[in-house]
Amino acid sequence: MYMTKLRAFSSIGLGFCSALLVVDTASAQMTLPSTKPPDGAALFRTQCATCHTTNTTDPPRQGPTLARIVGRKAGKIEGFKYTPGLARADFTWDEAKLDAWLTNPQAMISDANMAYRQAKPETRSAIIAYLKGLN
C-alpha cells in the first residue's frame, strides 16, 4: 500500500497516461488477496437486508419483500407503496433485469427511489444467485 501510494505520487508529474497506468496497477494489486468467491448470503445481509426481507411474514422494511423475486412481476407487491414508475412497470424480474437494477436502479426506472448501486459485476451476480437459490 505504502509503496503504491509513493509510486502514484511520484508519477504525478509524468502526465495523464502514466498516472492512469499506476492507478490500474494499484487496483490490480489490491484485488489480489481475495481468492474466495463472494458469498451471496453474506452480501445480501450486509447490502440489502436493511431494506428488504426475503420472506412474506416479517414486516416490510423500506423496500418490498424479495421473496421469490426471480420470476416475480416488478412493482406488484400488494400494499407496498412503490414509486409510480415501478408501480407501472410491466416486466418480470430475471437475472439480467436484476443485474441492470442493482447496477443503477434509476437508469432502468427514472423515479425509482432505491438508494443502492453496485458497480462490481461479481458482487451483483453473487447476490442474484443467492436470491435465485431461495425460489
Ligand code: HEC
Ligand atoms: C436503502 C434501502 C435499500 C437497499 C439497501 C436496497 N434496496 Fe432494493 N428497494 C428499495 C426500495 C425503497 C424499493 C422500491 C423502489 C421504488 O418503489 O421505486 C426497492 C425495490 C427493489 C426491487 C424491486 C422489487 C419489486 O417488487 O419489483 C428489487 C428487485 C430490489 N429492490 C433488490 C435489492 C437488492 C438485491 C438489494 C441489495 C443488493 C437492494 N435492493 C438494496 C430499497 C433498498
